[in-house]
Each structure stands twice: as structure tokens, then as C-alpha cells.
Amino acid sequence: MTPLHSDQILVEEYPASSPSLRLSVVTETWPPEINGVSLTLSRLVRGLCARNHQVQLIRPRQTRVDQAVCLTGFEEMLMRGMPIPRYPELKLGLPGKRALVLAWTRRRPDLVHIATEGPLGWSALQAARHLRLPVTSDFRTNFHAYSHHYGVGWLRKPIVAYLRKFHNLTQLTMVPTQALRAELREIGFENVQVVARGVDTQLFNPERRSNALRASWGASGRSLVLLVVGRLAAEKNLDTALRAFETMSTRHADVKLVFVGDGPLRESLRQRCPQAVFAGMRPQDELATFYASADVVLFPSVTETFGNVTVEALASGLPVLAFNTAAAADWVQHDGNGWLVAPNDEAAFLSAAAHLAAQPARIAQAGSRARAQVAQLDWQQIARQVEGLFLRVAANVTR
CATH class of the missing domain: 3.40.50.2000 (Glycogen Phosphorylase B;)
Structure with missing residues (x-):
């Protein structure tokens, strides 16, 4: 059998399905x-x-x-x-x-x-x-x-x-x-x-932003809301997210941290960071509102094969701070619609987070460019x- 190869992420359009398989x-x-x-x-x-x-x-x-x-x-x-x-x-x-x-x-x-x-x-x-x-x-x-x-x-x-x-x-x-x-x-x-x-660009959309949801997190229009989405487990490298939150809190007067997801580390994370919001698992329509209502996604995992969080966040008009791996490597443009640092370089991740907290206008600018990058998906x-x-x-x- 002839091997199939292609270096393209999206290849040419195929004709309508005939014959049916x-x-x-x-x-x-x-x-x-x-x-x-x-x-x-x-x-x-x-x-x-x-x-x-x-x-x-x-x-x-x-x-x-x-x-x-x-x-x-x-x-x-x-x-x-x-x-x-x-x-x-x-x-x-x-x-x-x-x-x-x-x-x-x-x-x-x-x-x-x-x-x-x-x-x-x-x-x-x-x-x-x-x-x-x-x-x-x-x-x-x-x-x-x-x-x-x-x-x-x-x-x-x-x-x-x-x-x-x-x-x-x-x-x-x-x-x-x-x-x-x-x-x-x-x-x-x-x-x-x-x-x-x-990615469902109709579901994940900036228009779903909810001031009422932000208020339930204790966030105002001036707050900087950090969102972490995914399983609360060891392989997600969540220590880095907590350290980023702590670092950003020293540079910005009002930083909120919201976790969406569940897993074996939930209780230990809650004990270490009691001021964070732990929203648990959410259905897709609610998750879309969470994305659109936050300001930036922290994505510290380096074990993903893809990382759907990246493209869902971008479609929601939310910039992403991530390591330069998986979906982030393909779809995040550094200092365009998000920020990338070398894999496993936690110091660089925290430094980038600190700079963003001190310059929240950069986050808003990146958010305005986020969605265009994934429109084709x-x-x-x-x-x-x-x-x-x-x-x-x-x-x-x-x-």
C-alpha cells in the first residue's frame, strides 16, 4: 500500500462525498x-x-x-x-x-x-x-x-x-x-x-462576554481575569499557573484567577490558592461564556497532543500565554494574538506574565486580533x- 504524506495542515478541498463510505x-x-x-x-x-x-x-x-x-x-x-x-x-x-x-x-x-x-x-x-x-x-x-x-x-x-x-x-x-x-x-x-x-466559531465567540459572570467572580471592568481551562491534574503543570497568578498580582492591582475543570488536584489547589474561583466542569455553552468573559488564558501544559483550549480561547477573542508547543506553536503568533515562551522555561513564562500584568493594554490589543487566526478551523x-x-x-x- 502506498504511504500517504502531506506537510499541509489544511489540504485542498475534496469533492462532495461520493461514493458514501x-x-x-x-x-x-x-x-x-x-x-x-x-x-x-x-x-x-x-x-x-x-x-x-x-x-x-x-x-x-x-x-x-x-x-x-x-x-x-x-x-x-x-x-x-x-x-x-x-x-x-x-x-x-x-x-x-x-x-x-x-x-x-x-x-x-x-x-x-x-x-x-x-x-x-x-x-x-x-x-x-x-x-x-x-x-x-x-x-x-x-x-x-x-x-x-x-x-x-x-x-x-x-x-x-x-x-x-x-x-x-x-x-x-x-x-x-x-x-x-x-x-x-x-x-x-x-x-x-x-x-x-x-473549533466551533459560532459557539466560541467574543459576543458571549458577560459582565454578570465577571461580577460573580468579584471582577470589575478594571480587573484582570486569568482563565485556566482543563483537567486539574499533575500533567497539566498547574504549579506554573499559580506562580504566574502570584507574579501578576504584584504588578496589577486587581487580578482574578478562574479554574474551569476538575481532577485530583482540585482540593490541593484550593488550599494553596483559596482566593481563586473553582468553577468545576462546565458544558460547552457555559464554557464559551467563561472564555469570552475572561481577559487572558494561561496554558502552562507541555504534555498536550493539541490543546483545544488554545483554539477555543482564540476563537473567543481571548489571547493565550503558553509554551511554544502543540496547538499554541501553530496558532499563537507571539505578541500578536498571544505570547509564546520556550517549552519548560518557567522563568520565561513568569516573566512574560509579569510584563503583561504591568501593561494590560497589550492584552486588550492581542484579544482584538485573536479570533482571525483560527477562523479557518x-x-x-x-x-x-x-x-x-x-x-x-x-x-x-x-x-
Whole structure:
């Protein structure tokens, strides 16, 4: 089979979906679970269905009363699962190769797309190879990078080996940034294609700014509101966000810190910074209002494969202070719509934060330029690109 390569983030538009594909999409997370994988994958699936493709979604059963959805052009197949250690709100799909072989023998898909690399994903890969079905995959989570933050850094090499084997058995692996593609190719991943993540620019919009919400945080028009969005966990490098808040508070008379998200570090963060607002998990429409009502996003994580927070903030007219990695490296223009510092250089991050606090006009100017940079990342365009890749993979396999 011919490898597929492209150095473009957004490639040429593909023609309307003809012929329609029968797709099996395998994932271990799906709404109402709230995380970057489930939310972005659901948007992509909706886009593919809108382009007249038939999607079979295969995922773990989330609760005992969970029922499979069956609609025209979309149906679910629910599998066994168990809670993920340290992430009890998420499920790990259990092995199910036999069930998948039976289902795909009865109704053969044109292509299998695997979004997660857990036991269910591995079973899907083995079942697809057994039936000689074309397979593509996503690389969505830096599990090998997370190992350091959970005291099992010694597992990094075997995790990388497993992920490399997994993805190299597929015809194509999709990643969201050029930097991640380069990193994976350096360690032996093959046939890696950049596909940017989309953002709902109608939902994430500066017009959702709410003075009432700001007031609930104790913020006035003169306040400087810092927003941190994401899981409150070790891999998110939240110590740097707290230090940035402390630094900025010495340079500006009224700085507020708002966390949106939940996780194992919530209580310790609350104890260390009792003046911060901890809003917990929020549905997407509320999250959009939080973005638009803040003044700048602090994004200190260096373990992201993408970082949806970056593009959601920019679409909301909110500048971003981040390390020069993942989505920030592709979509933040330094001193244009945000600010970038070298990865892991906390001193530089804190210095940049101090300068911004002393010059809040720079933040307002960057906010006015933020949205234009991500206007092209609509989900219709992303679905069109993925559709084209699926068609090319299916065509190469059947030759």
C-alpha cells in the first residue's frame, strides 16, 4: 500500500462525498464524557454523517442503563468497559476481538478508524487486520509523556514501543500539529498525517462576554481575569499557573484567577490558592461564556497532543500565554494574538506574565486580533479533509 504524506495542515478541498463510505469508528471515550478526545471526535463524526457517510460508533458502555443509539446513517455498538485508574469518570474498553470480527463479517465496513489505543482499540486493530479491512488511527493523547507525572517514568519506553507498534500497523495515523508529527517520525512512527482540530466559531465567540459572570467572580471592568481551562491534574503543570497568578498580582492591582475543570488536584489547589474561583466542569455553552468573559488564558501544559483550549480561547477573542508547543506553536503568533515562551522555561513564562500584568493594554490589543487566526478551523473543513484521507486509504487498499 502506498504511504500517504502531506506537510499541509489544511489540504485542498475534496469533492462532495461520493461514493458514501461505511465507517466503523472505535473510541473509548464519547459524550457526555467531557474531554478533548470525546468532544472533538463527536464533532468530526457529526461532520462525516453530514457528508452522507454511514458511521458505526463502537465504544464502551458508560453506565448500566446506557443504550445504543440507532439513527439513519449512525448507529452504536456498545462494548464492555471498566473505569480508568485515576480517571474514574472515563471508561477503558475491554478486549472484544471476537465480537468485532462477528459484527464486521455480518456487515463489512469500508474502513475502520481507531481513535484510542486501549484494549478495545487493540482488539479493533486485530479484528480489522484479520478481516483485511483498511485501518486508520488518531494519536490524541501523550500517554508516554504522562508517565513522568504519575511516578512511572520507567514505563515511558514500553509505552512508546506499544504506541509505535499500534500505529504502524495502521495505514495512516492522524496527528493535530506539525511538531507532533516531527516528534513521532523521529521515534519511528510511519505514515503520519497532520489534520488540525476544528473549533466551533459560532459557539466560541467574543459576543458571549458577560459582565454578570465577571461580577460573580468579584471582577470589575478594571480587573484582570486569568482563565485556566482543563483537567486539574499533575500533567497539566498547574504549579506554573499559580506562580504566574502570584507574579501578576504584584504588578496589577486587581487580578482574578478562574479554574474551569476538575481532577485530583482540585482540593490541593484550593488550599494553596483559596482566593481563586473553582468553577468545576462546565458544558460547552457555559464554557464559551467563561472564555469570552475572561481577559487572558494561561496554558502552562507541555504534555498536550493539541490543546483545544488554545483554539477555543482564540476563537473567543481571548489571547493565550503558553509554551511554544502543540496547538499554541501553530496558532499563537507571539505578541500578536498571544505570547509564546520556550517549552519548560518557567522563568520565561513568569516573566512574560509579569510584563503583561504591568501593561494590560497589550492584552486588550492581542484579544482584538485573536479570533482571525483560527477562523479557518471550521469543522466542515476538517471533516472534508478527513473524508479525503479515508477515500484515499480505501482506494489504496483495494488496488
